[in-house]
Amino acid sequence: MPLLTHSLLSLVLLPALAWGLAALWIQAPGGHWLRLVWMGLWAASVCAGLASLWIQHRYAVPARWALAAAAVLLAGWWISLTPSNHRDWADDVARSLTGSAQGAVVTLHNVRNFDWRSTTDYTVRWQDASYNLDTLQSVDMALSYWMGPAIAHTLVSFGFADGRHLVFSVEIRKERHESFSTVGGFFKQFERSIVAAEERDILYVRAGPRGERLFLYPIRMPQAAMRQLFLAYVDSANRLADTPKFYNTVTANCTTLVYDMVRPIVPGLPMDIRLILSGYLPEYLYRHGGLDTRQPLDVLRARADITQRAAQAGPAADFSQRIRQAD
Structure with a gap:
């Protein structure tokens, strides 16, 4: 059962990694280099979470908490992006x-x-x-x-x-x-x-x-x-x-x-x-x-x-x- 659970979670996390990287690359604030920083942090959180599913070590639980926190922050940022009628339009x-x-x-x-x-x-x-x-x-x-x-x-x-x-x-x-x-x-x-x-x-x-x-x-x-x-x-x-x-x-x-x-x-x-x-x-x-x-x-x-x-x-x-x- 743990093998099936870990496999399913991995299948969820990999698309989430790709989606988050694309969203941050296109929409994250702060310019090119800061976008790369946000993307790196998200990638590190997901990779650590993935590793914690398959490799049992003392940092497994903190890695999972870090991933959960990163996911909540990413979701909160995404929800905060709201449309506007007031921009410098073409x-x-x-x-x-x-x-x-x-x-x-x-x-x-x-x-x-x-x-x-x-x-x-x-x-x-x-x-x-x-x-x-x-x-x-x-x-x-x-x-x-x-x-x-x-x-x-x-x-x-x-x-x-x-x-x-x-x-x-x-x-x-x-x-x-x-x-x-x-x-x-x-x-x-x-x-x-x-x-x-x-x-x-x-x-x-x-x-x-x-x-x-x-x-x-x-x-x-x-x-x-x-x-x-x-x-x-x-x-x-x-x-x-x-x-x-x-x-x-x-x-x-x-x-x-x-x-x-x-x-x-x-x-x-x-x-x-x-x-x-x-x-x-x-x-x-x-x-x-x-x-x-x-x-x-x-x-x-x-x-x-x-x-x-x-x-x-x-x-x-x-x-x-x-x-x-x-x-």
Whole structure:
């Protein structure tokens, strides 16, 4: 029995060692060298605890107490890391989206409409805008591929009868000195942000200055469901403005949070690994009737590739019309 117990405890401690080292490397205060000190102390505590399970000596009990104390301190520090809406944010996520509805008209504050010349050269523009949900005509899913075929950023664009298209995007809210990190997204490095932006801003910057591959898929959705999804985004943005939350690479990312909003609208929509491997979302949507199943998926995918049209259109006023024109 002690052998089984010690083996199980060892299997728990080894992942805990790795998790603690990663968390301390990404989040521990005090600069590079002090982070290494915290990591060394945690590693020494875990290794001493492991050794005490398998090697009986007079320091076994103190080693276990030291490990317990280190674990309590690490857990307490981790719990103390709380999200904030008040940091030195990067320009593209500097403002919080909020909105209110009066009947069918929704007024949004802090809609992004930047002019991008490069990833570092741009004109900052935030605006307030109103949208009549009675004139909502379409929903498109944009997928922006930046790290191989399995990983894509998911955006949702709402089209209105007057020709306007508004995109919602769940993104990391990075500080001015930060850049995206998949690993950091597991360890409370980033707050969560919902951005509403003009297509000429948020789609162009990905296909143009960032050089990402961009696809735009028309989604089959009743008008009532479109309205519900639009309002769900606004409600989520309002709640984030009041109560900040952390982004998480797996559990609270650009795709899983959309799924959380769609699930009450489309009951029975199943969980799927493709909600994590979002590059394969078209296959998921096609299987569950979200795309036009009268055409093969390969045909839909080829039509959806707007990378070249979006990059060539630039931040033009008629960007949305240009990217929807067939070659």
